[in-house]
Amino acid sequence: MNNTLEQLERGAMAGAQRLDLQAAGLSVLPEAVKGLAGSLEVLNLTGNQLSDLPDWLADFEKLKVVFASHNAFTHLPEVLGTLPRVEVVGLRACCIEHVPAQALAPSLRSLILTENRLTTLPGAMGDLQVLQKLMLTGNALRDLPESLVRAPRLELLRIAANRVDRVPGWLPEMHGLAWLAASGNPFSDLGPGRQAPAGQGDALTLTVDWTDLEAGALLGQGASGRILKVSLRRDLPGIGSKGKSFALKQFKGEVTSDGLPGDEMAASLAVGDQDLLVAGLAKVSGVPEGGQAMLMPLVAADARALAGPPDLDACTRDLYASDWCLTDVTVAQRLMADAAAALASVHSKGLLHGDFYAHNLLWHPPTGAVRLSDFGAAVVLPDSVPGGIPLWQAMDTCAFGIWLGEVAERLQGAAAGHLRQATLAVSAACRFEPPARRPSMSEVAGQLRSLSPVR
Known part of the structure; x- marks a missing residue:
């Protein structure tokens, strides 16, 4: 539910723990927000024209979560580093080029800076002793600060779709790192000399035309695309006979927190068709409006996500x-x-x-x-x-x-x-x-x- 400035100004939000001012046309944070300094825990400012945050935000001692994606920031606001309890900061798809060390609060557990313009990060990143999740996909980073190796609780790191040409040797040595997205960087570009994984040459080149597929029900959709049930209009050697059903993933063509759709498709096709996996079977050509899609096995209707x-x-x-x-x-x-x-x-x-x-x-x-x-x-x-x-x-x-x-x-x-x-x-x-x-x-x-x- 989106709140309104009128509610703030007449005191209807007194004592609120959450404030949502999404797409409200804001270029500055209204001073009426000051009245929530003693109670506010979650502040959502997504989709405005903010380029900075006011110094008085430092008085919000209970503030834990700040979302301000799709704004006009060119730097991570330094006032965020003064918030004593802030745990989650998300500024995705802004214009951020600089992260001041002073903007990094010691209490940060999750920092989301996906789709910005970062080329470097401060050495102070390694001082974040409780940082667990760091999302940096879709920037212009050429390397990572070696100080990150000192971040003892970092478990999830997303650095896909950057410009990292030489990955640091200390990265895979990090003891707690369990989830990494790193495709779409020069160091992970296989180039023309690298062969497909053993036994997967056919999967990487097998192609089905869009016109050979009969679209059915929408099975689901997520950040990277939607999944449709499809069936074959005719017999296709190496794929199946007419009428056989599959799942088709149609990519949105946008950067996600994990990386680029083309990289996901390449990895999925490289794994190929296996009983224990839900991976790519073939590329799909002729997708409407020039999109990307791949054919996948159809999972049993009674299968469900474990969590x-x-x-x-x-x-x-x-x-x-x-x-x-x-x-x-x-x-x-x-x-x-x-x-x-x-x-x-x-x-x-x-x-x-x-x-x-x-x-x-x-x-x-x-x-x-x-x-x-x-x-x-x-x-x-x-x-x-x-x-x-x-x-x-x-x-x-x-x-x-x-x-x-x-x-x-x-x-x-x-x-x-x-x-x-x-x-x-x-x-x-x-x-x-x-x-x-x-x-x-x-x-x-x-x-x-x-x-x-x-x-």
């Missing part, structure tokens, strides 16, 4: 239904083993998934069968990455270990005790420090397959 994505409070942790638990140890073991095998399959093609989460696992509750989806953050890693491809893939292993811990917490019943302890042991190994000593995902999959559900 919901993180909210502001959870930051980097998924949200499970309050009553969700696993009481059937056979189902639980298959869920964990299939998920590990799916991620191991991605790694076998030289990719980093970058977004291994429960909300990207589509599962069948009666059996525990699961498929890994969403390659928006994935990248086909060049052989030249510092430390080697397995070290980078250890970030995915860390994310998997976090997820295993979440599953272990939800194993219930007397029969689950042994499996819970064994699962926690594998989870700890996946999160081992330093990252180079973590097991590969193929090893993890083997360990989970061999677990005895009961003693």
Whole structure:
């Protein structure tokens, strides 16, 4: 619900904890907002013409969240660094070229600066001791400040679609980093000399024409595009016979927090058609208005996401239904083993998934069968990455270990005790420090397959 200046001026917002002034035509923050200094926790100023924030905002001692995307800022306002409790700052798609060190509050957990004009970041980034999520996709960064290695709680980093030509060697060594989007940079551009992952040459070149598809129901949509049910109008060798149904992802063509649609499609097609994955089968040509699309397997109607994505409070942790638990140890073991095998399959093609989460696992509750989806953050890693491809893939292993811990917490019943302890042991190994000593995902999959559900 959007609030109005008239409500503010007549005192109708007194004591409010949240203020939404979206697309209100603001070029300055109205002084009437001062009346909320003692109560306001969330301030949403998205879609205005603001170029700065007033110094008096420093008096808002309870303010935790500031959203001001799609404004005219050329710098991150320094007053944000004076807010004692601010945890989330989101200024996406502004014109920000400069981040002053003084604008970085020590209490920051999540900083979102996607789609701006940043070329550098201050060394003070490493002083953010509670920073968990840093979103920088769609800028013009050429490197990252080495001080970031000192940010002990950084778990999620998005640097896709920048200009990083030489990735720092310390990045994959960060002990807590579990989710990384890095496609669309010069260092991750495979170039004409790099071959497609082994066995995937056909998947990368197979093409279906838009006119060969019969569009059906809308299955869903997200930040990067929409998914339609489609069927083949005629027999297509290598794809299927007339009438066979698929899912089609039609990209919006816009930068998302994970990166560029073309990079997502390339990574998804590089993985190819596999039972444990929801990945690309073929490119689609002749898309209306010159868009991009790819054909994907149609997931069973009763498959569902294992969890919901993180909210502001959870930051980097998924949200499970309050009553969700696993009481059937056979189902639980298959869920964990299939998920590990799916991620191991991605790694076998030289990719980093970058977004291994429960909300990207589509599962069948009666059996525990699961498929890994969403390659928006994935990248086909060049052989030249510092430390080697397995070290980078250890970030995915860390994310998997976090997820295993979440599953272990939800194993219930007397029969689950042994499996819970064994699962926690594998989870700890996946999160081992330093990252180079973590097991590969193929090893993890083997360990989970061999677990005895009961003693």
